[in-house]
Amino acid sequence: MSRFKSSSPLRTPLTAGAGAAALCVAVAGALAFLNTQSPPPVGARASLPALAVDGAEAVEVAQAPAPVFAETPAEDIALPGVTETEAALNPPVSEAATPSRAPQAPLAGLYEPGPGGPLPVIAPDGRRPDAAYARAFDGDPSAPTVAIVVGGLGLNRALTQEAIEVLPAEITLAFVPYARDLQTWVDRARADGHEVLIELPMEPFDYPNNDPGPHTLLAEASEIENTHRLDWLLSRAAGYTGVINYLGARLGASERAMSHVLAALEARGLSVYHDGSGRRPVLEAAQAASEARLSLVDRLLDANPEAAAIDERLLELEALSLQNGTALGLGSPYPTTVESLADWANSLPARGYQLAPASFVSRVRHAQASEPES
Template sequence: MATAAAVAPLTPPSAPEPPPLPVVAPRAQATVDRPIPPPDPTLQEPSPHGPVPRAGAEGRTPARAYARPFDRSDTRPRIGLVIGNLGLNAALSDEAIRRLPPATALAFSPYAARPEVLLERARARGMEVLSAIPMEPAGYPSTADAGDRALLTGLTPGENADRLLWTLSRISGQVGAIGALGPMRGERFAALPESIGAVQTGLYNRGLLYFDPRPGAPSPPRAFGRAVDLVVDEPATRGEIERRLAELERIARDRGSALGLAADPAPVLVDRIAAWAAGLEERGLVLAPVTALARRGDDLPRPAP
């Protein structure tokens, strides 16, 4: 394997803000699908691997530019969902984009061969997109392998920074990233504070969110984002998915919000989420885009008063 060239650390932009959406739709129009804008060249910069996201002028960020509108004055408990492994199976991915609620976020695998058509369809439905970052998982290398571009504990910071750039170059128009690749959630890599901290800082500097896929993990301290509360498809059976979706509702009622993660867009998962979401508002909750659930990291600088 060729050794990647070291990447110089980025200079942080001036105090990026979290990605609240500037346009608030009235409650009566909240369910209307609005397309996500296409990738903006002013929010990209070249890299050795192709264009990658960057923060723009006057506080513009990809996390804001490609966010789904949401009424932040809505006081109902919020539930967010991230579905992973998009792009690897075109037929399953297309069905998920067609049937899942538009507020669902889609995490695209960097190993997807040709994701452009799927990304266009997701944007047309108003669905937010994340980059799935492959990181060294538990069991590596004997029982789990996140691929030949995974961020690894045995690589130098420069090599991992270059692999992060490669991952971000694989799709466009993302609001952020999540450290999960299918059922692998990068446990070994994320256990090293400086390694995962460098990833969060790199994303923050580019105006991107970071979602930690490990249930119960603390919120990312060096990025805007949060950790997921539970995984809804372990195992991916109808009964267990329904039970865990009900548990998401309980968490949201108790804490005000909840974030769930699914490893794959399996037909049974898509079917159960579509049926569950159809009655969510009648039960007094709202499905929210992940940008509406992001929080400021504790280690980030605060804007001057």
């Protein structure tokens, strides 16, 4: 169900091809709740020399003055399974003292004013946000490659911090647009080397009983209305390479609405990731009509949150990367998922696979789709 007070506090389990990143809860009591439930559906300053990641050549990056982001009032958000007392124990995140491994966002030329802060745009020289904010990755283009996105981050301080600090930097992190101190979380994740996505709430079939949150993108809304909603969501933070859906089966079944949303995202130079909620032929048709850089998720990692089941999904991703060259997985920031991913990632290079940020898989797939048929 919804993350919000207007709906019942629990949400339906993940099903195959459904859901974006999950919400998690803040304290020990809430963690116990999560361990007994199926996971919910997963669907910014003076110019400084910026050091590229992974030993790439350092470059001088022009940076813009820090923007002002509008804050979502804390009372607008309720976490499933967390009481008011427990929520009060989850304080705002403080600025990280970790030296940054990425230039702070937004970069000059890559934004315009938006309703909540800067909106990403393609620079006059053609630079795209999805390339400018991507993690540098000097991988082997011939090696079987797996990318992982962990979503639902920003609403739970402890689990978000653990995901940032424990998961390998190659794993991409997706943040909820309603999170308090969202820009601080994005900055912290990027300082630790992670690439960042923003979740977009999209209409499910049982909306509004199942409400993804304010400014949800709707199947029957006009293009003007969905554009206003999208601008609000995208202006919540800066420094992300793209977006991923949260819920959205009904929107994903409307070619007209999805084509408009994808075209708007492509016009802003953002990559799009989608868990497949809706109808795959509709998503593919909308992608073709919009020419968006859309990548579909191959496996949801923790529909079953047990470690053995997560390991099985990871093995399936390895097999898919051997077959197709790349594979893309999506998970939630549950302790079992984070632990399983950390262990799996440590053993991956020795078995002939490479772990890459999601942007690498997006670039490879876009290049393959752009090749003329022989």
